[in-house]
Amino acid sequence: xxxxxxxxxxxxxxxxxxxxxxxxxxxxxxxxxxxxxxxxxxxxxxxxxxxxxxxxxxxxxxxxxxxxxxxxxxxxxxxxxxxxxxxxxxxxxxxxxxxxxxxxxxxxxxxxxxxxxxxxxxxxxxxxxxxxxxxxxxxxxxxxxxxxxxxxxxxxxxxxxxxxxxxxxxxxxxxxxxxxxxxxxxxxxxxxxxxxxxxxxxxxxxxxxxxxxxxxxxxxxxxxxxxxxxxxxxxxxxxxxxxxxxxxxxxxxxxxxxxxxxxxxxxxxxxxxxxxxxxxxxxxx
Numbered sequence: 001x002x003x004x005x006x007x008x009x010x011x012x013x014x015x016x017x018x019x020x021x022x023x024x025x026x027x028x029x030x031x032x033x034x035x036x037x038x039x040x041x042x043x044x045x046x047x048x049x050x051x052x053x054x055x056x057x058x059x060x061x062x063x064x065x066x067x068x069x070x071x072x073x074x075x076x077x078x079x080x081x082x083x084x085x086x087x088x089x090x091x092x093x094x095x096x097x098x099x100x101x102x103x104x105x106x107x108x109x110x111x112x113x114x115x116x117x118x119x120x121x122x123x124x125x126x127x128x129x130x131x132x133x134x135x136x137x138x139x140x141x142x143x144x145x146x147x148x149x150x151x152x153x154x155x156x157x158x159x160x161x162x163x164x165x166x167x168x169x170x171x172x173x174x175x176x177x178x179x180x181x182x183x184x185x186x187x188x189x190x191x192x193x194x195x196x197x198x199x200x201x202x203x204x205x206x207x208x209x210x211x212x213x214x215x216x217x218x219x220x221x222x223x224x225x226x227x228x229x230x231x232x233x234x235x236x237x238x239x240x241x242x243x244x245x246x247x248x249x250x251x252x253x254x255x256x257x258x259x260x261x262x263x264x265x266x267x268x269x270x271x272x273x274x275x276x277x278x279x280x281x282x283x284x285x
Contacts, residue, residue, distance in 0.1 A: 002059055002096040002097070002099070002100055003096075003283070004027075004093045004096065004097075005089045005092065005093055006029055006065070006075055006086075006089050006090050006093050007029055007093045007094075007097060007110075008027065008028050008030050008043070009027075010078055011206035012026050013240075014026050014027070014111075014244055015247050016243065017031075017243040017244040020242075020243060021106075021243065021245060023106060023107060023129070023167060024096065024105070024106055024107045024108070024109040024178065024245060024248075025101045025104050025106035025108060025109065025110075026109040026110065026111065026244065026245060027097050027108075027110055027111075028063045028110075028111045028112075028115075028269040029090075029110075029111070029112045029113070030058075030075075030113040030114040030116075031043055031072055031073050031075055031076040031079065031114070031115060031116040031118075032058070032069070032072040032073045032075075032115070032116075033047070033053065033056045033058045033115040033116060034047040034048075034053040034056070034207060036073065036076075037073050037076035037077050038077065041164060042242075043076060043079070043080075043116040043117065044116060044117040044184065045184075045185060046185055046186075046209075047139075047184070048115075048116065048122070049184075049203075049205075049206050049209055050184045050201070050203035050205055050206065050270060051203060051205030051266075051268035051269060051270045052203060052205075052270050053183060054266065054268070055223075055259070055262045055263035055264065055266035055268070055270055055271065056115060056262070056264075057115065057260060057261055057262075057263070058072070058115045059259035059262065060262075061258060063180060063211070067270070074259065075095050078116075083100055083123075085275060087123070087125055087170075091125075091173070093168075094110065094170075094174055094177070096173070097110065098176065098177070099174065102105065103280070106244075107176075107178065108176065108177045108178070109177070109178040109179075109180065109245055109247070110177050110178070110179050110180075111179070111180055111244070112170070112179065112181060113125040113181040113182065113183070116183035117181075117182075117183055117184050120170055120171070120179075120196075121169050121171065121188070121190055121193060122169075122194065123170070123201060124135070124167055124169065125170055125173055125259070126166060127135075127205045131190060133200065135247060136253065139160070144259070145232045147224060155177045156199060158257050162244045166254050169193075171193050171195055171196050172193075172211055173189070173194055174195075175194075175259055176195075177195060178195055178197070178247055179195055179196045179197070180196070180197040180198070180199075180245065180246050181196075181197075181198055181199070182198075182199050182200075182201045182221055182246070183198050183199070183200060183201065184200075184201050186200060186209070186212045186215070186216050191217075197246060197247035198217070198218050199218060199219045199220065199221050199236055199249075199255055200216045200218050201220075201221045201255075202219050202220045202221065202222045202272075203270045204269035204270070204272060205268045205269030205270050206269070208267075213233060214233075219246070219249055219251065219252070219253055219254070219255055220235070220254050220255065221246075221254070221255040221256075222237075222254055222255070222257070222272055223257045223258070223259055223263060223265075223271045223272065224256055224257070224258055224259065224271070224272050224273075224274055225258075225271050225272065225273045226258070226273060226274055227274065228258065229274055230254035231254075232254045232272075233254070235252060235253055236252075236253050236254065237251075237253070237254045237255075238254070238255060238256060239256060239257060240254075240257045241257060
């Protein structure tokens with residue numbers, strides 16, 4: 001098993017998915033959610049709107065250990081304070097992950113927002129075979145970088161031969177990987193990114209947010225307090241706890257998840273109470 005700088009070696013749900021899936025193999029990136037890293041800057045812009053910051057699964061599983069929490073905080077601060085270095089390490093990890101999947105004979109699937117909600121499609125990336133912001137490369141091949149940074153600069157043939165690649169984002173850089181995430185951000189438009197699958201995470205904690213249910217054009221995930229209902233708001237509910245690979249789900253379904261960890265005690269509206277939902281429907285009719 002390769003040693004990763006940023007990607008997690010696994011989680012209970014990811015490990016479960018990898019065991020039952022014979023086609024794909026998955027890894028996940030865990031950061032410190034919301035503004036936990038420094039108390040100010042957030043990596044989950046809708047956390048306070050959807051009220052998911054308190055029942056977050058950040059402390060579930062391996063997250064209950066202080067060393068894991070400190071690791072997630074360090075990674076998040078690196079993302080916030082030194083984006084180029086973070087992306088460099090992420091690219092290196094992904095390359096290792098691809099090699100790991102090849103050895104296993106499986107296709108790579110990657111979830112970058114394990115406990116965050118970053119719009120990765122908006123983060124530009126410059127990459128070469130050796131990594132981003134690699135000063136050693138710049139010094140060693142300085143003659144190939146004449147004019148680097150100018151808007152009209154383009155890599156010469158020599159750099160391309162060395163492995164230089166250009167991509168607008170991480171998804172374009174690694175088209176062979178199936179990326180997937182949950183998101184609370186209803187305005188994300190990623191349908192043009194063929195290797196990125198999003199599932200919108202529903203919450204009743206905010207009335208205006210809940211009203212977006214029919215407007216968001218992708219599958220929805222709903223956290224239920226106890227057993228999963230057969231349907232929710234007219235859509236079939238599937239058991240999302242069976243595996244984590246949401247890109248394998250059929251379209252037009254609700255991904256039902258049972259409340260776990262801190263979410264079991266949540267009554268903000270993030271966790272949907274089956275009985276309350278049922279009573280509301282009966283009362284309406």
